[in-house]
Amino acid sequence: MSTEVRVPTLGESVTEATVATWFKQPGDAVAVDEMLCELETDKVTVEVPSPVAGTLSEIVAAEGETVGVDALLAQIAEGDAAPAPAAKKEEPKAEAAPAPAAAAKDVEDAPSAKKLMAENNLTDVQGTGKDGRVMKEDVLNALSGAAAPAPAAAPRAPVAADQAAREERVKMTRLRQTIAKRLKDSQNTAAMLTTYNEVDMTEVMALRNEYKDLFLKKHGVKLGFMSFFTKACIHALNEVPEVNAEIDGTDVVYKNYVNMGIAAGTPTGLVVPVINDADQMSFAAIEKAIAEKGAKARDGKLSMAEMQGGTFTISNGGVYGSLMSSPILNPPQSGILGMHKIQDRPMAINGEVVIRPMMYLALSYDHRIVDGKGAVTFLVRVKEALEDPRRLLMDL
Structure with a gap:
């Protein structure tokens, strides 16, 4: 009896993945729940376990291939069944090739996009999603008159033959591509501004x-x-609740809770695990959550749900030695705090020069929703609370 191994549900808004690594090869014995392969999505890495015990008879999606949700990855012969002949390995790919074209005939636009189109009487919006799917960003671009595609990037300048031999070309991971796109979209969309202070x-x-x-x-x-x-x-x-809000069309959505994103560097790129309802948590609970999610981030074990729903983000470049920087917003959030290196500096205190451990703080914010007064007030309140932690206990 043969059992199919298919792509699992990847999470909200994630429709495809890349087959990163196969841990087993045709002919290898597998146990129930033993890891067969690893899929790389835009945000997380997903491991695919074996649903049954048996022999991996066929790999349908090879490493590097892009697969959709529920796509066939492999076949497992249960029990002691022999693996399928190698010559048949390519047949499923040949049969499956027309599938994308067939799927393109009936593409479902994103619900948020359809709602915006209906509200603004738009009927012809060019989609940039998979198979031409219209996304919310496409509708917003059409409404702002920016629907025309961005000009193609300038071609890379020719490289001398002796230099080319010393170069290495590596395809960007899906995570890195997503980071690049989201950060550039953030710059293009938000009226981003940064204000600074020191603590x-x-x-x-x-x-x-x-x-x-x-x-x-x-x-x-x-x-x-x-x-x-x-x-x-x-x-x-x-x-300053507007720093904890976001823009949705012509509405401002204020969040009466704080889901704190804590940016974490990993070997594959920057991820932002979210601590839900951080405003209801104690110091100990926050430290435990940060430690737990930081370990998951380093091990590539964060789930999609653990990186969604953030309302504000803290990024600590100081752990790498950064003295000052301007963090980029994590859309659709309207604020992000940048922490930096603690450095002893001479300060004038009560008319005397003394050495104090100082840190520069940076708040990047969306000026469309947050005014300068609010941004400065936010940073001053953070500064006051850190310079006199007793204020936190008394809510001052």
Whole structure:
């Protein structure tokens, strides 16, 4: 008996993936739930387990191929069945080749796109999604008069033969392509602006040093700076709610909760796991969530759900030594806080020059929804809360 192995559901808004690695080859024995292959989507890596025990008889989708949800990946002969002849490996691909064309005849536009088209009496919008699917961004571009496709990138300048031999060309991963597209879309869409301030980390560092051992002993997790920054941002978002909002067409959607995105660097690129309802969590719960999701990010184990629904983001470039930078918005969010390296600097305090551990803060925001006053107020509230952490306890 032969069992089909198909592409699992990949998550909201994800319709295709690339076959990254096959861990088994035709003829190999497999056990139930043993990993057969790894799929790479726009956001996460998905492992595909074997549904049955038997022998991998046929690989239908080879490494590097793009596959849709529920597409056939392989065949498994249950029990001790012999693998299919190698000559037949290519037959399913040849039969499946016309499928994309057939699917293109009946393409379902994105629901959000159809709603916008109906509201604005649009009937002819050029889709940029798979098989010409109209996405929400396509409708917004049409409404803003920017529906025309962007000019093609200039061709790469010719490279001398002796230089070309020393170059290496590697195809971008789907994650890297998505990062590139989303960040550029963010620049093209939002009226992005950055405001800066600096914070004296003396009090936070002293508080952390005083309680870190007791904190670890009681809660089983280290007390870091991220929980202080998360709490300070939540405090500031309560006063400046537009930084925790997003634009949807001509509406502003205010979020009466805080799902905090914590940007994390991984070997394959930047991901932003989300801590849901961070405004309802204690310091210990926040530190545990950050540690857990950070470990998942490094191991490539984050699920799609764990990276969706964020309302605000914190990015810590300081761990890499960055002294100052302008973070790019994580759409559709309207604000992102950039943390940086803590560095001793001479400061004028009460008429005297003293050395203090200082950090530059940067808030990038969407000026379409957040005014300069709100952005500056937000950063000042974060600064005040970090320089006197007791304010967090008293909600001042």
